[in-house]
Amino acid sequence: MSAGRPPNLLGATWVLVRKDLLLEWRTRARANALVFFSLATLLLFSFALGPDTTILRRAAGGTLWLAILLASVLALGESFRVEQENAALDGLRLAPADARALFLAKSLANALLLMLLGTVILPVLAALAGVTLVQGPGPMAVVLVLGALAIAGPGTLYAAIASQARARDVLLPLLLFPLLIPALVAAAKATSLVFEGDPMLQFRSWLGLLAGFDLVYWSLGFVLFPRVLED
């Protein structure tokens, strides 16, 4: 990157994603906390739904996504809380980079973290609920990627808003959960189909819904995020 020329959108995004991932890698505190938090959630679900393994198996898809969703609120809140320290967010705002790059970078970093989280807790869920990937790891990976993107896109936008409001810990889930219900429905259904097989061939429709949700909210976030950040 030559000095004096502001980086283009993708260049700036890349730099910011690397910054977020590097910060994450140096402490690994957030990732560790998230993994243990969602493992605890999985255990809680198992106890709440009872020892009957048929119920656990049938609820497995929803359990996985609820565990990820609940953890995501912590992850998203934290991703903007670190920017509040030493007014780092103001620093980013002053940098000659597009605010939209900040949205893409934050969302991507959050999505990667959630994908990692899903990959880590999936084997545990498989053991606890007694499910197997009937359709193989490929479709499961697609659902994880699309689902993580669906949470991270609007989640990052809302976290940016909530982080600067009062009572931000209450506000973020209050705003985010109703919005994410379509994504939750689609991801949970698709995951169940991966676990239990797909005789009616509904898997593609749910993936389509999830992909549409991603497309709509990543575009909206991309357009609206600069307005959220400006003072």
Place this chain on the structure above:
Amino acid sequence: MTHALFTVVGLVVVGGGLYLLVRGPASLRAGVAVLGLVLLISGAWYGLSVAPPDREMGNVQRIMYVHVPAQWMALMAVTLNFFCSVAYLFRPGWAKDALAEASAEVGLFFGAVGLVLGSIWGKPTWGVYWSWDPRLTSEAILLVAYAGYLALRRFIDDAERRAVWSAVVGIIIAVDIPIIWFSVRWWRSLHQMQSSPSTVDPDMVRALRWNAFAFLALWLVFLSSRYLIARARTQREVAPPPLAAEVAT
């Protein structure tokens, strides 16, 4: 063609009514409120005694005369909120922000009324208060979403930030409406299809329209009053009146 004409006339009546109520004297709002109450009471009488009972649902169907108008008003308020949010982001103005706040709250109120009435109707008809039908579920999700919107407005102290952020959230929620609708419909389905006015008894249509006008009058009064409150509050935040001590000196 007639539909387009009705829409234009309706928009002019609603827009003009709102403008008059906001700009006009408080007595005008009081007058429209009284008119709305009279219409509501007489509409209840008409719907309960003049309109014939439904062939299949019997008297239970009469709830429709208030349930449907409540949902129409909620829909109008939510649409208004969306347009105010978009308009604010293009050209900021306190009037749009205040109207967005008013419409979200009024929409939440009428939506909640409609939802409760619908679920009272559902108990004898479907046998349950709550069914996971797409409309019911979508509306419940939306009500929670707008409750979140109003909470957001409460939690931000800076008036300008509040206006921008709630406009962003208002747009995001409105965009979610069709997505929620599709997802829930795929998830499960059961709701009554709408009837067209040509297939039902004219007395039923009259009862429905009567109540719709009653609700419209109340909607206008609520919205304009809430708008004036929101307007006064931002006015005080942005340009506070001088303190009593300053005035005295």
